[in-house]
Amino acid sequence: MRNTKVAIIGGGLAGLHTARLLHSAGIEFLLIEARATLGGRIETVNETGQADADGFDLGPSWIWPRMQPAIAALVAELNLLTFAQNSDGDVVFERMSRESAKRYPGLNQEPEALRFIGGSASLVRALAQGLPEAALWCGAQVTAMRLNETGVELSLRFADGRIELIQASQVIAALPPRILEATVQFEPAQEKGTIELWRQTPTWMAPHAKFFAVYDRPFWREAGFSGTAQSMVGPLAEIHDATTSSGKAALFGFVGMGAEQRAAIGADALKEASIRQFTRIFGPQAAHTRATLYKDWAADPLTATSADWFSAGHPNAPGGGWIAGPWKERLVLAGSEASGSEAGYLAGAVQASSQAARDVISKLIVEQS
Known part of the structure; x- marks a missing residue:
C-alpha cells in the first residue's frame, strides 16, 4: 500500500490546479486520473x-x-x-x-x-509540466474509499485489471459530483442528503x-x-x-x-x-x-451518467456544503460544479480547486499541530 498526504481524484483542470497549489506548498500528493491521458473534459485535437x-x-x-x-x-x-x-x-x-x-x-x-x-489543452500541458511525473497516475480509477483511523483508504483499479490500495490523510475529488456518486463506493456510506445532492447536480458539458x-x-x-x-x-x-x-x-x-x-x-x-x-x-x-x-x-462514461441525458443547465453550489457527516473532515470537492461563483465554466474549476486546496492545507496544519 502506498501512502500520501493528499489523494486527488481527477486529472482535469481542477485536479491539476489543485496539484499545483499543493506542490507549491510543499505538500505530498498523488493525482489519480481514470482516463489514459490528463485533461478530463478538456480535449484539443487535430482534424484526424x-x-x-x-x-x-x-x-x-x-x-x-x-x-x-x-x-x-x-x-x-x-x-x-x-x-x-x-x-x-x-x-x-x-x-x-x-x-x-x-x-x-x-x-x-x-x-x-x-x-x-x-x-484549451495548453492549460493542461502548462500545469502538468510543473508537477512531478511520478505523482500523476493515469489509467487508474478510484472505485472505493474507506474511512479509517489515519485518513482514507482508496481502492484503485487500473486498465489492466490490477488493483492497488492508497492511504491518504485527505482526499480532494476533482470530478463531477454525479460521477463521484455513481462510480465510488463509500464506507461508511455518504449521508442520504449528500447522495441526493450529488445526484441532482448537473454535470458541466455532460x-x-x-x-x-x-x-x-x-x-x-x-x-x-x-x-x-x-x-x-x-x-x-x-x-x-x-x-x-x-x-x-x-x-x-x-x-x-x-x-x-x-x-x-x-x-x-x-x-x-x-x-x-x-x-x-x-x-x-x-x-x-x-x-x-x-x-x-x-x-462518455467518465463525464456523464444516465441522469445527464435528461437534464441540463449550470450547477449551483448548495448553501450547506457538499459533504456532511464523518466524511466532511477527510473529503473535499474541487470540480467546476463545486464552484460557488463560476460553476460550469473553466473559471469554476480554477475557483473551486483553489478553495479546496486552501481547505485541505488548513486541515493538514491542524493535524500537524
Missing part, C-alpha cells in the same frame, strides 16, 4: 481526432478574463497566450424551416470571449454534443459572415467560428437535441445534417469539408 498542440476544442473553449479574475490570474501566471473569438462579420438566425435564414450585422462581444492559442467541419480556408469570412448563427431549425442550435489562431479553418456547433434523440439518429446522420445546415447558412462551399469531428459528451 488526435491530440494536438494546435487543434480544435471538443470540450470547453472560452474564457472571459474581464469577469473571471481567477482564471485570468492563472493564465498570466502560466504565461499562456490567448486570442479573441472571431465576431467580425454578420450573424445569422434561422427561425423556421419554411423561411430562409436571416442575416444581420454583428455586434461587438462584451465582455470579450477569448480562446487559447494551442487550444448533456452536450459538438460537431466540427474543417475547411481549407474560412470562406465564410470572405463572404462577410462572422461564423456565428442561432437556429431553431437545427440540427445545430448554436454555431461559431472555430478557426485556430494559426489559421486552421473550421466551423462548429452545439447539437440542439437531447442525448436520447442523438443516440437514436446516430452520429453519421447528424454529421450529414449538420453539413447541410452549414451549406444552407453559409453557402455551397460549406459542403466541401476537409474533415469532420463529432464529440457526444453524454456518451
Whole structure:
C-alpha cells in the first residue's frame, strides 16, 4: 500500500490546479486520473481526432478574463497566450424551416470571449509540466474509499485489471459530483442528503454534443459572415467560428437535441445534417469539408451518467456544503460544479480547486499541530 498526504481524484483542470497549489506548498500528493491521458473534459485535437498542440476544442473553449479574475490570474501566471473569438462579420438566425435564414450585422462581444492559442489543452500541458511525473497516475480509477483511523483508504483499479490500495490523510475529488456518486463506493456510506445532492447536480458539458467541419480556408469570412448563427431549425442550435489562431479553418456547433434523440439518429446522420445546415447558412462551399469531428459528451462514461441525458443547465453550489457527516473532515470537492461563483465554466474549476486546496492545507496544519 502506498501512502500520501493528499489523494486527488481527477486529472482535469481542477485536479491539476489543485496539484499545483499543493506542490507549491510543499505538500505530498498523488493525482489519480481514470482516463489514459490528463485533461478530463478538456480535449484539443487535430482534424484526424488526435491530440494536438494546435487543434480544435471538443470540450470547453472560452474564457472571459474581464469577469473571471481567477482564471485570468492563472493564465498570466502560466504565461499562456490567448486570442479573441472571431465576431467580425454578420450573424445569422434561422427561425423556421419554411423561411430562409436571416442575416444581420454583428455586434461587438462584451465582455470579450477569448480562446487559447494551442487550444484549451495548453492549460493542461502548462500545469502538468510543473508537477512531478511520478505523482500523476493515469489509467487508474478510484472505485472505493474507506474511512479509517489515519485518513482514507482508496481502492484503485487500473486498465489492466490490477488493483492497488492508497492511504491518504485527505482526499480532494476533482470530478463531477454525479460521477463521484455513481462510480465510488463509500464506507461508511455518504449521508442520504449528500447522495441526493450529488445526484441532482448537473454535470458541466455532460448533456452536450459538438460537431466540427474543417475547411481549407474560412470562406465564410470572405463572404462577410462572422461564423456565428442561432437556429431553431437545427440540427445545430448554436454555431461559431472555430478557426485556430494559426489559421486552421473550421466551423462548429452545439447539437440542439437531447442525448436520447442523438443516440437514436446516430452520429453519421447528424454529421450529414449538420453539413447541410452549414451549406444552407453559409453557402455551397460549406459542403466541401476537409474533415469532420463529432464529440457526444453524454456518451462518455467518465463525464456523464444516465441522469445527464435528461437534464441540463449550470450547477449551483448548495448553501450547506457538499459533504456532511464523518466524511466532511477527510473529503473535499474541487470540480467546476463545486464552484460557488463560476460553476460550469473553466473559471469554476480554477475557483473551486483553489478553495479546496486552501481547505485541505488548513486541515493538514491542524493535524500537524
